[in-house]
Amino acid sequence: MASTSYDMIVIGAGPGGYVAAIRAAQLGLKACVVEREHLGGICLNWGCIPTKALLRSSEVFHLMERAKDFGLSADKIGYDLDAVVNRSRGVAKQMEGGVKHLLKKNKVDVVMGAASLPAKGKVAVKTDKGTEELTAKHIVVATGARARELPGLEADGDLVWTYRHALKPVRMPKKLLVIGSGAIGIEFASFYNTLGADTTVVEVMDQVLPVEDKDIAAFAKKQFVKQGMKIMEKAMVKQLDRAKGKVTAHIETGGKIEKMEFDTVISAVGIVGNVEGLGLEELGVKIDRTHVVTDEYCRTGVEGLYAIGDIAGAPWLAHKASHEGVMVAELAAGGHPHPVKPSSIAGCTYCQPQVASVGLTEAKAKEQGYKIKVGTFPFIGNGKAVALGEAEGMVKTIFDEKTGELLGAHMVGAEVTELIQGYVVGRQLETTEEDLMNTVFPHPTLSEMMHESVLAAYGRAIHI
Amino acid sequence: MASTSYDMIVIGAGPGGYVAAIRAAQLGLKACVVEREHLGGICLNWGCIPTKALLRSSEVFHLMERAKDFGLSADKIGYDLDAVVNRSRGVAKQMEGGVKHLLKKNKVDVVMGAASLPAKGKVAVKTDKGTEELTAKHIVVATGARARELPGLEADGDLVWTYRHALKPVRMPKKLLVIGSGAIGIEFASFYNTLGADTTVVEVMDQVLPVEDKDIAAFAKKQFVKQGMKIMEKAMVKQLDRAKGKVTAHIETGGKIEKMEFDTVISAVGIVGNVEGLGLEELGVKIDRTHVVTDEYCRTGVEGLYAIGDIAGAPWLAHKASHEGVMVAELAAGGHPHPVKPSSIAGCTYCQPQVASVGLTEAKAKEQGYKIKVGTFPFIGNGKAVALGEAEGMVKTIFDEKTGELLGAHMVGAEVTELIQGYVVGRQLETTEEDLMNTVFPHPTLSEMMHESVLAAYGRAIHI
Amino acid sequence: PAPKGADGKRVFASPLARRIAADKGIDLSGVKGSGPHGRIVRADVESAKPAAAAAAAQAPTSDAK
């Protein structure tokens, strides 16, 4: 170890932590990151990246099955689950290597070990060689989160899986139950269903993808069902009876209990922050359920102590973590960064069809008392969508009638995870409907629907 | 025919014309569109849409050939050119039907026939049944353009093709020469090359994709060459000797003539406006080479006579045509629309890898005297790109050092035709580098590279 | 922080317009916006006079009082 005293120590090398450390180093701070398991955190190793690699394989598999639609042909289309998973692990490994390289390049010290906070300004690290004590003026807690486990539904890695098991499966599920239809649950449901698993999704709320706009969720659901998924909303898994190679799920729906058999269950019922064993409460940090309470600048109230990313609460998204990381680094360097507004953070789900949104849903906008203008546009009216053979989807935009502010944008269909950024840029720049109407979206692109949806909100759509 | 007198008559039902007519009708004008061949114009029938349908087939074919990369497998991967082409024609037909339906729904009269302008405010239409005379307060010329034919390189439909022949080919080329590497030429080169044609592209300028930024064109060229294309820059096809099933091309390069044999030649050396036979000059309309001269509001100088789209000059793009269509309709209805700024119109090329750009190239920005900040970011540094198996590409952004204005954005790689809109929105809203830096692009997406490229321009990129 | 107008209301201006105004010393609250919803855009500040010049032009009047 070259040094034990830093300007900034970051605990956790996820997309929150490693980005904070790199930005700090860019700003001339002496920075160190402590990580107990893997550079890149959940995101690169067991989250965003490996899931997208899996989903790419299932996407291409699905395209291959549709070969005839495109004038193409092939025999014996198949997949090798091990190869699909190995590819995903390889992508994660490559990205982890990338982070290692970036930290080195930026001269960020990396200490592998489990950190805790014995006192203000101090970080203790349990490494292979014993416990090391480091000091820093600024300490950033970025320890992330893990899968929530409900009593009776705990993962065992064989019959009942969390996302970790689902990313490196012991078998291809034949009859799969996914508990929870948030982004993580529905992505795994989509992946395994596309590869042929008979898939049931149970959601306790009254719609799949519960945080999404109602119309979008309903559209997505229709597609899932078309693809052969069974979707149970307002339903709750009360009990799992585990036997050899078989789980019997007791599912409550409409006041009745239904018993169904599966060979595999994926539990995706939320996450809990990694707040334990750090000594946070001892330092006076407030914890609300499993999350550290911070102000909008990610300050914990304890001087020089910040919390960012998943441990600091919703939205549990990597880009939120990274932007908070940049922000605290700039704060520590004496800058005046802008806080990250949760309402300008887009959420993306990489199921088939993809889902993406930013800002308020229609229901939320009404709830908040806005008088609104709502526009929608269907993929079937878009030339590129038809040319791609991806004519199922829709775009929905919501404006404040009074000011023309773009309150929310919601999309379902091909490539929407890549499209949503246009609306995010618009919101960042405080767009009104008029600016978007005047914007020339290139033809032929799916993005033209973003224009049409705005026009539609004001009765001016051309292609509908 | 219900009527002969209109508020607005549009000549040509391409993306300029039919959009103008629909917008006029929305604004309460009595509108009519005259079309001699096909609703939707070149764009829907022989341009943007059918080419993208073909390219989708070759894209999926290419993915299938890469099956192993994704842990997938298939035997006897093949294509049926007729089926690929029929799909493309079907997509065009479907879109044409859509335009017919939209015009009807908006109560726009459609007259099938060839129009001319016998006098101010008058349109004569040669139909099956004879000549009809119509009158209107506002007349919009939107007659589009056609392939330019160079002496000696004229298309014959058998050995030498224009885009029309290339869209409905008489055979699969084995040894293909593409003359011209603008969007149209390179898209066909990409399509046929991917399907196995031994493809040579000859470009007279000093780079392929001559209007694109140098770095982007160079990157794309490297990929084309990797895919087996032969690219000849600063080269000129001087002569084509046509024989039975064989063309010998005389190609001048570096002062020498090289003779090469091909079975098929696609000529894509530009377009000429359909200005003839309309009586434009007789009315006093100015024509510059083959384009109608207009002011920024598409007015020709003759009262009530407008020209939009390809016939009104560069950029020859459908979205430019459509926005001009909306603008003239609003003018005719007494509105105060904003003129379309050519510099905010993005150009997209759907070859593999895709290319997209908006605003100034680095060379142009320097030429115009700007002091600039330039940032680039490679696809290989992006998690989604790697997860997709699409790690080849780059993003380049150019800012005015003084004001922070985003002068230009340039991209090559997967999905960039869908990504560019974010920069277009930014430019429309007069963004500076700071706003884009503060924008939270969702993770993991290709669009994050748009952020990183901006950061890179100011030495702040994280993942490079 | 977004500048406020004379009535204390927020002034809406594009980022580029703000940057150019700051550079030229133009007070945005005195600029009429020609963009969507009255937003001040680049063209508005490019044609506006710098605050210093505007103040100088007014100076004789206040001197006379």
Ligand SMILES: Cc1cc2nc3c(=O)[nH]c(=O)nc-3n(C[C@H](O)[C@H](O)[C@H](O)COP(=O)(O)OP(=O)(O)OC[C@H]3O[C@@H](n4cnc5c(N)ncnc54)[C@H](O)[C@@H]3O)c2cc1C
């Ligand atoms: C299956 C799945 C898919 C997802 N997909 C997406 C997606 O597509 N898009 C998206 O935005 N988000 C996605 N997420 C969420 C995303 O992964 C998280 O929001 C993100 O990883 C949070 O980053 P972080 O830096 O806060 O924490 P983490 O990435 O969880 O990193 C925290 C790090 O801290 C380390 N650590 C913890 N305690 C200690 C300690 N005491 N000492 C030292 N090190 C410690 C951990 O080992 C870990 O490496 C997904 C999550 C999952 C599970």
Ligand SMILES: Cc1cc2nc3c(=O)[nH]c(=O)nc-3n(C[C@H](O)[C@H](O)[C@H](O)COP(=O)(O)OP(=O)(O)OC[C@H]3O[C@@H](n4cnc5c(N)ncnc54)[C@H](O)[C@@H]3O)c2cc1C
């Ligand atoms: C192969 C190819 C690919 C292309 N790809 C793209 C792309 O991806 N993106 C893009 O933006 N652009 C693309 N373009 C360009 C695009 O097609 C044109 O910019 C667009 O069609 C111009 O629209 P327009 O309305 O001006 O004219 P057109 O679409 O050419 O329509 C003009 C119409 O007027 C009719 N007409 C002509 N004279 C008369 C007359 N005297 N009386 C009655 N009717 C008449 C014609 O029959 C025609 O239907 C492509 C072009 C080609 C050839």
